[in-house]
Amino acid sequence: MDKPLISRHLVDSDGSLAEAPREVPKVGILGSGDFARSLATRLVGSGFSVVVGSRNPKRTAGLFPSAAQVTLQEEAVGSPEVIFVAMFREHYSTLCGLSDQLAGKILVDVSNPTQQEHLRHHESNAEYLASLFPTCTVVKAFNVISAWTLQAGPRDGNRQVPICSDQPEAKRTVLELAQAMGFTPVDMGSLASAREVEAMPLRLLPGWKVPALLALGLFVFFYTYNFIRDVLQPYLQEGKNKFYQLPVSVVNTTLPCVAYVLLSLVYLPGVVAAALQLHRGTKYRRFPDWLDHWLQHRKQMGLLSFFCAALHALYSFCLPLRRSHRYELVNQAVKQVLTNKSHLWIEKEVWRMEIYLSLGVLALGTLSLLAVTSLPSISNSLNWREFSFVQSTLGFVGLVLSTLHTLTYGWTRAFEESRYKFYLPPTFHTNPAGALCCHPGQRPVSPALLQPQTLQDPEGLGEGWRRQVHAASGLRPGPEDKPRVRCLHPAPEARHRQDSAQSLSGLLACDHVGHQDYTRMGGLRSEFLGRVW
Numbered sequence: 017m018d019k020p021l022i023s024r025h026l027v028d029s030d031g032s033l034a035e036a037p038r039e040v041p042k043v044g045i046l047g048s049g050d051f052a053r054s055l056a057t058r059l060v061g062s063g064f065s066v067v068v069g070s071r072n073p074k075r076t077a078g079l080f081p082s083a084a085q086v087t088l089q090e091e092a093v094g095s096p097e098v099i100f101v102a103m104f105r106e107h108y109s110t111l112c113g114l115s116d117q118l119a120g121k122i123l124v125d126v127s128n129p130t131q132q133e134h135l136r137h138h139e140s141n142a143e144y145l146a147s148l149f150p151t152c153t154v155v156k157a158f159n160v161i162s163a164w165t166l167q168a169g170p171r172d173g174n175r176q177v178p179i180c181s182d183q184p185e186a187k188r189t190v191l192e193l194a195q196a197m198g199f200t201p202v203d204m205g206s207l208a209s210a211r212e213v214e215a216m217p218l219r220l221l222p223g224w225k226v227p228a229l230l231a232l233g234l235f236v237f238f239y240t241y242n243f244i245r246d247v248l249q250p251y252l253q254e255g256k257n258k259f260y261q262l263p264v265s266v267v268n269t270t271l272p273c274v275a276y277v278l279l280s281l282v283y284l285p286g287v288v289a290a291a292l293q294l295h296r297g298t299k300y301r302r303f304p305d306w307l308d309h310w311l312q313h314r315k316q317m318g319l320l321s322f323f324c325a326a327l328h329a330l331y332s333f334c335l336p337l338r339r340s341h342r343y344e345l346v347n348q349a350v351k352q353v354l355t356n357k358s359h360l361w362i363e364k365e366v367w368r369m370e371i372y373l374s375l376g377v378l379a380l381g382t383l384s385l386l387a388v389t390s391l392p393s394i395s396n397s398l399n400w401r402e403f404s405f406v407q408s409t410l411g412f413v414g415l416v417l418s419t420l421h422t423l424t425y426g427w428t429r430a431f432e433e434s435r436y437k438f439y440l441p442p443t444f445h446t447n448p449a450g451a452l453c454c455h456p457g458q459r460p461v462s463p464a465l466l467q468p469q470t471l472q473d474p475e476g477l478g479e480g481w482r483r484q485v486h487a488a489s490g491l492r493p494g495p496e497d498k499p500r501v502r503c504l505h506p507a508p509e510a511r512h513r514q515d516s517a518q519s520l521s522g523l524l525a526c527d528h529v530g531h532q533d534y535t536r537m538g539g540l541r542s543e544f545l546g547r548v549w
């Protein structure tokens with residue numbers, strides 16, 4: 017990019033161009049690698065004057081926009097107040113010769129350690145840089161932005177730039193610079209946070225690890241189970257070669273099992289949580305860690321369930337396209353002719369298939385709604401009640417439809433002896449049986465939970481907590497003794513994050529009660545409530 021996007025010229029009253037009176041801010045970059053080049057391009061495009069310091073300017077100058085000045089390191093650091101250090105940590109010490117020229121300047125550390133480096137060094141790269149240049153102010157920033165995003169512009173990639181420094185003035189300068197470049201700066205506090213900021217690009221979907229491993233484990237388990245039943249048993253006991261079923265048929269029996277079990281695991285912890293609250297007589301006590309983690313992983317498990325269900329639907333549509341299916345049809349037709357049967361129509365089978373397919377499509381449609389509302393752009397436009405309705409009520413409907421789809425697919429075949437291969441029951445009936453316990457969702461079925469008082473009066477659980485408070489304080493609860501703040505509602509931006517700490521930071525006091533909020537705040541809620549009261 018040769019031309020800056022923000023013109024340094026102003027249009028005069030007579031329409032001619034006049035030089036802007038304001039001086040263009042000059043920014044320095046040390047290093048001439050990928051990051052330095054992209055940064056220079058973006059800075060020039062954002063209207064800054066750029067000077068690049070390289071050990072070999074002649075070699076690298078041609079790679080930079082012509083508006084950027086590429087020179088020797090010692091010449092580049094003279095005039096700019098802000099200097100980006102676009103080099104790796106191990107080369108920082110080579111800059112020590114420039115200490116005098118760098119004194120009083122703002123050094124922006126953009127570096128990212130590798131996983132090993134992060135574990136090896138106790139101090140962050142930015143703190144190390146600060147220790148080498150005590151007369152400079154070090155600001156950690158832009159490390160989460162890739163060279164590609166810098167070049168392509170902030171519309172194509174992550175816009176957020178976490179920034180931290182011990183010097184508020186220097187931090188503000190870099191915050192404004194990031195803003196001028198089209199990014200969204202996020203103040204991360206002092207330089208002590210640099211280690212945390214440097215760890216950000218090292219994370220790979222942290223919230224997905226457990227659900228993904230669970231899904232993989234379930235897939236391996238069900239694939240092996242179905243392989244034994246559908247391929248190995250016919251081969252060993254009947255001499256039939258059904259290995260051709262491995263790529264499509266066995267996968268299509270496995271995927272819905274995984275989808276269904278995961279979906280059940282999304283709604284089971286809510287029941288466990290509610291049962292635990294009833295058992296304790298209060299909803300204001302911390303859950304055990306395992307339940308808290310389980311509750312927090314529901315979004316990922318739900319989305320993985322949707323993914324498997326969608327794949328299952330696609331595989332199902334492919335079933336009639338297979339050559340094996342065509343051969344089976346032709347063979348069946350030939351058999352019919354040989355046995356002199358002209359019209360094959362089993363009314364019950366026709367209905368079974370019509371119903372289970374329709375239920376499957378409805379279930380997938382419902383789950384699609386849940387998946388769509390988990391997109392931040394959609395969920396931010398919903399209030400907590402709408403979001404909760406889709407996630408909790410429609411999710412529950414989706415689970416019921418999936419169960420009916422599976423049961424109608426199985427029909428009476430679970431009672432046929434031939435279906436039990438190697439004494440292993442068919443998955444279409446073991447799955448729903450295992451998952452039935454979580455179907456009631458927030459409408460618990462166990463006799464204890466069916467008590468009208470607890471079902472209709474969620475406050476009943478709150479009463480338990482109030483009783484505990486009054487017992488502790490020695491006071492008797494009066495009729496007017498209502499809580500001033502009955503519920504805590506996460507701010508919209510925190511609402512759809514699973515991380516309890518993040519949710520807490522976005523808490524707002526409000527006067528309604530939302531169970532979606534429990535999900536996010538998890539066990540931390542009780543401690544927080546203690547403070548509000």
Ligand SMILES: Cc1cc2nc3c(=O)[nH]c(=O)nc-3n(C[C@H](O)[C@H](O)[C@H](O)COP(=O)(O)OP(=O)(O)OC[C@H]3O[C@@H](n4cnc5c(N)ncnc54)[C@H](O)[C@@H]3O)c2cc1C
Binds near residue numbers: 286
């Ligand atoms: C395709 C798909 C997408 C999904 N996307 C999302 C998403 O974007 N975000 C998301 O959060 N979930 C998502 N989920 C998961 C799921 O839909 C929600 O977690 C849903 O709110 C669960 O509803 P529930 O009625 O079982 O649980 P809840 O309504 O959370 O709980 C039921 C009852 O359990 C008790 N309870 C549960 N948790 C707590 C707690 N921590 N503290 C105190 N009491 C508690 C309360 O008594 C509550 O009334 C998704 C699921 C699927 C299938």
Ligand SMILES: NC(=O)c1ccc[n+]([C@@H]2O[C@H](COP(=O)([O-])OP(=O)(O)OC[C@H]3O[C@@H](n4cnc5c(N)ncnc54)[C@H](OP(=O)(O)O)[C@@H]3O)[C@@H](O)[C@H]2O)c1
Binds near residue numbers: 048127
């Ligand atoms: N690439 C990315 O997408 C990205 C994203 C975020 C953060 N970062 C960070 O940005 C920094 C630079 O990354 P990069 O991808 O631009 O790396 P790079 O292409 O290897 O460039 C590093 C530059 O450091 C300079 N350098 C100075 N002293 C050096 C020495 N003694 N030995 C070797 N090089 C020396 C070199 O420029 P001269 O030869 O001109 O002196 C070299 O071009 C790193 O800290 C990285 O973690 C990169």
Ligand code: HEM
Binds near residue numbers: 332
């Ligand atoms: C467009 C949507 C869907 C279609 C077309 C569809 C179709 C099918 C078909 C054709 C089968 C029989 C598979 C076989 O021959 O082995 C089946 C079985 C099954 N489906 Fe679906 N389905 C859909 C959605 C879903 C959803 C959303 C779920 C649950 C999350 C689900 C769960 C199951 C289960 C558990 C089985 C039984 C698998 C077994 O144990 O044999 N399906 N479905």
